[in-house]
Amino acid sequence: MPRLLIGATAEQNSRDRHEHMTVWVNVIMAATQQAFYWLGNDTLRVAAALFAENRRRLCKELKAKDGVAPQSVVVLQGGEQKQRYCTDTDVLFRQESFFHWTFGVTEADCYGAIDVNSGKSMLFVPKLPESYATWMGEIFPKEHFKDKYAVDEVHYTCDIVDVLSNLRPAVLLTLRGQNTDSGSICREASFEGISGFQVNNTLLHPVIVECRLIKTDMELEVLRYTNRISSEAHKEVMKNVKPGKKEYEMESLFQHYCYTRGGMRHTSYSCICGTGHNSSVLHYGHAGAPNDKTIADGDMCLFDMGGEYYCYSSDITCSFPANGKFTPDQKAIYEAVLKSSRTVMAAIKPGVKWPDMHRLADQVHLEELVKIGILQGSVADMEKVHLGSVFMPHGLGHLLGIDVHDVGGYPEGIQRIDEPGLKSLRMGRLVQERMVLTVEPGIYFINHLLDQALANPAQSCFINNQVLARFRGFGGVRIEDDIAVTADGVELLTCVPRTVEEIEAFMANSEKTFSPVVSSEKL
Secondary structure: OOOOOOOOOHHHHHHHHHHHHHHHHHHHHHHOOOOEEOOOOOOOOEEOHHHHHHHHHHHHHHHOOOOOOOOEEEEEEOOOOOEOOOOOOEOOOOOOHHHHHHHOOOOOOOEEEEEOOOOOEEEEEOOOOOHHHHHOOOOOOHHHHHHHHOOOEEEEHHHHHHHHHHHOOOEEEOOOOEOOOOOOEOOOOOOOOHHHOOEEOOOHHHHHHHHHHOOOHHHHHHHHHHHHHHHHHHHHHHHHOOOOOEHHHHHHHHHHHHHHHHOOOEEOOOOEEEEHHHHHOOOOOOOOOOOOOEOOOOOEEEEEEOEEEOOEOOOEEEEEEOOOOOOHHHHHHHHHHHHHHHHHHHHOOOOOEHHHHHHHHHHHHHHHHHHHOOEOOOHHHHHHOOOHHHHOOOOOOOEOOOOOOOOOOOOOOOOOOOOOOHHHOOOOOEOOOOOEEEEOOEEEOOHHHHHHHHOOHHHHOOEOHHHHHHHOOOOEEEOEEEEEEOOOOEEEOOOOOOOHHHHHHHHHOOOOOOOOOOOOOOO
């Protein structure tokens, strides 16, 4: 696959991506003659073969694992359709991630099973009442789902006990384990009658997590698509932002572009559209701060937004001045973060330690803040007192896939580093080929953290408070790209204006097409 170069123009990278995707159009079309997900127009066709390959990989790894008995059967439970509190208003459904990775099913209230030895796949769908046809639409026969998802068998959920009993499984492998990012326990499959089977709920989770960690060619292609559409949506926002508009108008524009151009009904997470001081609020956009500020002339914008297609995520942050022209201070901070981003991406390759990449970003930030005059003294001494975490309290980046903070960051034996900044890092393991990661360094001026640092003699001795005062209320800058790790480096998936010169030129001419659309063909 072509490697998109760090520091190349977006036009160059877009041409490389176009050539790559032209090849993949033929591959995907060949693989999807019978079963695929497609929303029409220029949206991406995703082969059911993607999920068949995931099941094959899972069975292979389970058979190689000690303790997995012959005649084991994996049983997974999909997501349930839920209502808003005590009302009958449906919450927009999104499939449970492990179930989606394994079966690619968009409907709610399903189960799935896989015979580990044979690889035979079974989907269990609800048996719907006749009234469904009146209110909700056509009731499809089981054969419809067999063809739609290219599974071996389809049964009704009410028959799950009888179907599994006929397999005479030695053990049912159910999914139970902790998400090391959220701390939550994933939902284990449960149904009436499961107590009649021998169940093991410890073996499956670490195996399926490791499978999800490493992306197949087909998964990478979907992630390229989510990045392409989301990159174009960010550029659409950059064309339209101006003082006097509301932050939520930019959120709305991003969502509209992703849905109309890319078929993305969901975003990967709540959009962060911070401007001015709000750009220093790391998770801005929540119910208490709902992207509702009026954008002012001179504000820095920090827009962190990503579209999701068929449950596969993107996660992109663009920072730029609302009026399209950087002030000297804005340029200095932005270029410090850009240098950090490019230094880290140039260093990433299989075998490097992810915490070391975070430390590298911190080092570049501190060196640049010394040049700006905000800090003074030895960078090595600053690192000893964790001064970098004052300006970047979050981790450098995280795994990306079906979940925006994807699973696998801390497998058994890898512990979080209990240090400022690093304790918030969402992955602690070695980088591997075919991982997809975000690289999102940032420099922020958060009053709470600055006041703490100034009250701490070990840190305040490095801070030039007179210069720092000039940046109070500045907000922050974050530059976030999505990358796929290759054998010798990275493939850059994101394609947006990044240098100060590119951003200013692009925003100065809103009619300009910054880079060509990758493909206008129906994939």
